Amino acid sequence: MRTDFTPEQLADSATAVAEAVIRKCVHCGFCTATCPTYVLLGDELDSPRGRIYLMQNMLEKEETPSPQVVKHIDRCLSCLSCMTTCPSGVNYMHLVDHARAYIERNYRRPWSERLIRSMLSAVLPYPGRFRVALALARIARPAAPLLGGMRWSRPLAAMLALAPRRSTEQATQETPRPVQQKGRVALLQGCAEPVLKPEVRSATIRLLARLGYQTVLAPGEGCCGALVHHMGREEQALEAARRNVDAWTREIEGGGLDAILITASGCGTTIKDYGFMLRADPAYADRAARVSALAKDISEFLVGSDLPQGDGRGLTIAYHPACSIQHGQKITEAPKRLLERAGYAVRLPAEAHLCCGSAGTYNILQPEIAGQLGDRKAAHIGRLGADVIATGNIGCAMQIGARTATPIAHVVELVDWATGGPAPAALNLPG
Ligand code: SF4
Numbered sequence: 001m002r003t004d005f006t007p008e009q010l011a012d013s014a015t016a017v018a019e020a021v022i023r024k025c026v027h028c029g030f031c032t033a034t035c036p037t038y039v040l041l042g043d044e045l046d047s048p049r050g051r052i053y054l055m056q057n058m059l060e061k062e063e064t065p066s067p068q069v070v071k072h073i074d075r076c077l078s079c080l081s082c083m084t085t086c087p088s089g090v091n092y093m094h095l096v097d098h099a100r101a102y103i104e105r106n107y108r109r110p111w112s113e114r115l116i117r118s119m120l121s122a123v124l125p126y127p128g129r130f131r132v133a134l135a136l137a138r139i140a141r142p143a144a145p146l147l148g149g150m151r152w153s154r155p156l157a158a159m160l161a162l163a164p165r166r167s168t169e170q171a172t173q174e175t176p177r178p179v180q181q182k183g184r185v186a187l188l189q190g191c192a193e194p195v196l197k198p199e200v201r202s203a204t205i206r207l208l209a210r211l212g213y214q215t216v217l218a219p220g221e222g223c224c225g226a227l228v229h230h231m232g233r234e235e236q237a238l239e240a241a242r243r244n245v246d247a248w249t250r251e252i253e254g255g256g257l258d259a260i261l262i263t264a265s266g267c268g269t270t271i272k273d274y275g276f277m278l279r280a281d282p283a284y285a286d287r288a289a290r291v292s293a294l295a296k297d298i299s300e301f302l303v304g305s306d307l308p309q310g311d312g313r314g315l316t317i318a319y320h321p322a323c324s325i326q327h328g329q330k331i332t333e334a335p336k337r338l339l340e341r342a343g344y345a346v347r348l349p350a351e352a353h354l355c356c357g358s359a360g361t362y363n364i365l366q367p368e369i370a371g372q373l374g375d376r377k378a379a380h381i382g383r384l385g386a387d388v389i390a391t392g393n394i395g396c397a398m399q400i401g402a403r404t405a406t407p408i409a410h411v412v413e414l415v416d417w418a419t420g421g422p423a424p425a426a427l428n429l430p431g
């Protein structure tokens with residue numbers, strides 16, 4: 001596709017990357033059919049191709065973004081389904097990330113949006129603050145229907161509705177030494193997952209220890225930065241990336257690391273991109289690239305290990321592939337193969353390529369579209385009549401879990417259970 005950026009504009013490396021992405025798009029429109037917002041809304045401007053047009057126009061003219069442009073970019077889930085479909089290799093992720101940062105710098109949102117976005121970026125990435133916010137949300141939950149009636153407060157209502165009904169325990173900090181050590185791995189502690197589902201970390205550490213891996217929870221590491229990155233808060237995202245690169249570099253150069261493992265695939269997509277995000281920072285570029293090269297989704301790591309065969313207890317699992325694992329990281333087989341090796345019968349729902357609507361903070365910021373996608377996903381999964389739903393991303397677990405009575409567990413919890421660990425907490429089984 002032809003572009004009209006000036007040489008001065010292209011002297012900026014981030015603009016040059018965006019321009020190269022735009023030029024690759026041949027406007028074939030294949031991506032429209034697999035874009036969840038186009039499928040729901042049927043508007044070209046809510047398709048990848050339409051958004052690429054809008055972003056090109058905004059960036060070339062260096063305009064103050066109009067509310068219309070912001071609306072269509074905000075509606076994008078960053079699910080990256082378009083990247084899987086695109087035959088031209090358009091890196092939509094790098095383009096939309098750049099456009100979001102541009103919007104954040106050049107557009108003044110209405111006060112209610114500024115308030116909710118500031119609140120989310122000040123709370124969600126910090127487990128201590130998030131835990132307090134969840135406790136308050138449980139108290140305020142009865143007000144959710146009232147807030148849902150007013151347009152400006154709908155994100156608040158969505159946030160209250162998503163808060164788990166029960167308080168959760170602290171995630172374990174214990175990392176037992178395996179009897180015979182085969183290797184040493186770091187496990188991302190992150191932000192939301194240890195607060196919402198601390199049992200995922202316990203199952204991962206237990207399973208890795210049985211396989212002979214010493215797990216390290218690197219001091220100083222925290223949120224991967226994805227939540228704020230998707231809101232266009234570039235500096236905050238880069239700050240999170242640098243902090244994590246520092247924390248893991250200390251481990252790499254200390255005891256050594258075979259891998260950096262991630263149990264929330266949304267975070268994995270971002271950590272695998274640290275090398276790109278910090279490419280222009282001479283103090284971090286090399287170390288960030290090394291961290292990205294070591295980053296692995298837990299399923300990607302486990303599938304190469306000598307996991308014993310499990311009996312699967314005769315259960316059928318509906319596997320929900322998160323967008324961040326199938327489109328962001330292009331991992332499609334590993335989680336299914338792990339579950340099958342654990343002895344479960346694995347089924348995939350119809351439209352497995354479409355997002356469930358969680359998408360970081362999307363289900364809070366765009367509750368109507370997210371709600372429709374969530375209901376559509378839960379209905380497809382429900383038709384499988386499975387005993388348990390498995391996924392590898394905390395956002396999807398919360399989004400789908402709010403719409404189904406079927407227990408939902410992380411892939412790793414199910415593999416742990418079938419190979420000697422306790423039953424996933426969501427199954428509510430005695431013992
Ligand atoms: S499929 Fe790729 S090349 Fe075709 S319109 Fe979509 S982004 Fe552009």
Ligand code: SF4
Nearest residue numbers: 035076077079080082
């Ligand atoms: S990232 Fe997802 S929602 Fe956004 S344009 Fe691509 S397919 Fe559509």
